[in-house]
Amino acid sequence: MHVLTAKRDGRGRGAANLPAPSNASPDSRERAMTGSTPYVDNGLQHAALWLVGPDMPGLLNLGATFVAERGGNIDKDIADKFGENAVIFMSITASPADIARMNEDKMLLRDKSGCNVKFQPMSQPTVPPGYQELLHGMDIVTEDAVGLIAAMTKLFAEHGVFVVGHTGERRVVPGPRPRVEFGQKYVVMLPREFDRYEFTRQVNEQVKRHNGTIKTPLQAVPGLLWWWT
Known part of the structure; x- marks a missing residue:
């Protein structure tokens, strides 16, 4: 999975000539x-x-x-x-x-x-019944492996963690012995009844199986959750 993030100024290759509508504010x-x-x-x-x-x-x-x-x-x-x-x-x-x-x-x-x-x-943000209002996020980097996202999201589902955002990127780390890493960023909603200790323990076990590290542990992140109209 390869993810590219563009600069907010919108610069890209080539030029665009879409007219700005006259009735924009x-x-x-x-x-x-x-x-x-x-x-x-x-x-x-x-x-x-x-x-x-x-x-x-x-x-x-x-x-x-x-x-x-x-x-x-x-x-x-x-x-x-x-x-x-x-x-x-x-x-x-x-x-x-x-x-x-x-x-x-x-x-x-x-x-x-x-x-x-x-x-x-999108409509105004809503929170599903039984979930905390704050969004939480975590960043994980491991060796690349088949089924890695499936294994992580299965663990999330077993703990009732609601994944509302995920990005992942496979990259080659240069060196005398180049290695392939996979970085993941999760944004989630936590159930009100949530065993943080057990969840964290199991995530750590999964990450260690793939010689990885949790770059950013599970913590509250600012932002709004927007649902489709």
Whole structure:
């Protein structure tokens, strides 16, 4: 699994010329022109954008420009290439009016990019019954192995841990004897009835089987959980 994270300024190969809608909010247009960090308040909404289709120079820039010119801020993005195709995901924050405009204009992005485009506005965050409100995260690095993610997520499921975010990356560490590592980042919700000691013990056992380390132990992380509308 190979994960690439783009810079928030949206720079990519090539150039994009998607027009900024005239009815985007004035402060949104100003942010798009100046590149300043938008002020975050409770009036903002989240959305997700996917592009899936033939890869080409400037594809990431097309998506980032589409979001920026409509007042959106990219909170997180993942881009990857599979053969001749590319997959791009962006988590976006913007005003409800700008989110609505992006949703209306998504076909412009489809026509410009030649990709399948899905744009999904999100609702206010909710917490499932029986779970703690705080999000928790942990980072793990081990030797690469077949079935590693399956083994870890099985352990999480057995303890009722709700995985709401996961990224993983396989990488070669150079040296006299190059080795292959696999890094994982988990964001989870914990059940209210949770045996932290036993969970941590079993995670440590699993990690040690693959000569790994827990880079960041299970701890609360700031952020909001957004569910699909």
